[in-house]
Amino acid sequence: MSDRVYMTREAYNRKLEEVKRMEVQMAEIAEKIADARAEGDLKENAEYHAQREAQGQLQAKINQRKSELSRAEIFDPATLPRDQVRIGATVRVMDLDLEEEEDITLVGSGDEDYDRGRYLATSPLGQGLIGKKVGDKVAIPVPRGNLNFEILDIRFDDE
Numbered sequence: 001m002s003d004r005v006y007m008t009r010e011a012y013n014r015k016l017e018e019v020k021r022m023e024v025q026m027a028e029i030a031e032k033i034a035d036a037r038a039e040g041d042l043k044e045n046a047e048y049h050a051q052r053e054a055q056g057q058l059q060a061k062i063n064q065r066k067s068e069l070s071r072a073e074i075f076d077p078a079t080l081p082r083d084q085v086r087i088g089a090t091v092r093v094m095d096l097d098l099e100e101e102e103d104i105t106l107v108g109s110g111d112e113d114y115d116r117g118r119y120l121a122t123s124p125l126g127q128g129l130i131g132k133k134v135g136d137k138v139a140i141p142v143p144r145g146n147l148n149f150e151i152l153d154i155r156f157d158d159e
Contacts, residue, residue, distance in 0.1 A: 004073040006087055006121060011110030012072050019065045022058055029055045068109060075108065085129045085154055087121040092153040093129075096137070101152065104129065 007015075029051055036048035080086050090105040106121040106129065119125050125147065128140030132151050139146040 003071060003122075005068045005071045005109045006073050006075055007068075007108035007110050009074050009076075011108055012069065012074055015065050015069055015072075015110050019062060019069070022062045022065070026055065026058055026062070029058065072109075082156060083133060083154070085132045085151065087126075087130075088156060090155050090157070091129055091132075091151060092155075093149040094152055096148040096150060106130070 032051045033048060033055065036042075036045055036051055039045060039047075042048050075087060080088065085091050085106065087106050087108055090103055092101060092103050094101055103117050104125065105116075105118045106126045107118045108121060112118050112120045121127075121130060124142055125140060128138055128147070129149075129151070132138055134151050134154060136151045137149070138151070139148050
């Protein structure tokens with residue numbers, strides 16, 4: 001898995017802090033496992049088994065975050081072109097099928113919030129919009145067909 005994970009410096013730092021917190025939790029779980037082991041028979045020790053399961057789940061999360069951080073490519077939105085859709089842009093599109101306008105913000109890993117219209121730039125939607133300019137029409141393939149948009153406006157938070 002060598003795909004780059006684009007993120008802002010802020011998202012990178014948040015994920016790094018999350019890993020540090022989870023590693024502290026791992027130490028606490030290890031102590032609980034040791035305490036449960038000291039109680040004797042492990043076959044019927046529910047606390048021991050619960051803590052072992054929690055340890056495995058937490059380790060999987062830590063591994064995932066560390067993988068993302070190791071593949072992180074930090075970007076500075078201020079250094080990227082401003083006349084085309086790119087990561088960090090908020091794009092006003094006209095949905096040509098529904099005849100409705102919508103704002104879509106393309107973000108890096110750790111900043112996505114689909115309920116607020118913040119989509120990963122690496123998502124199919126993001127990839128379909130990247131590089132487009134105002135006035136361009138685009139058909140983005142998705143499992144249920146195509147999303148058909150016209151780019152109405154491109155803006156950036158720092159404007």
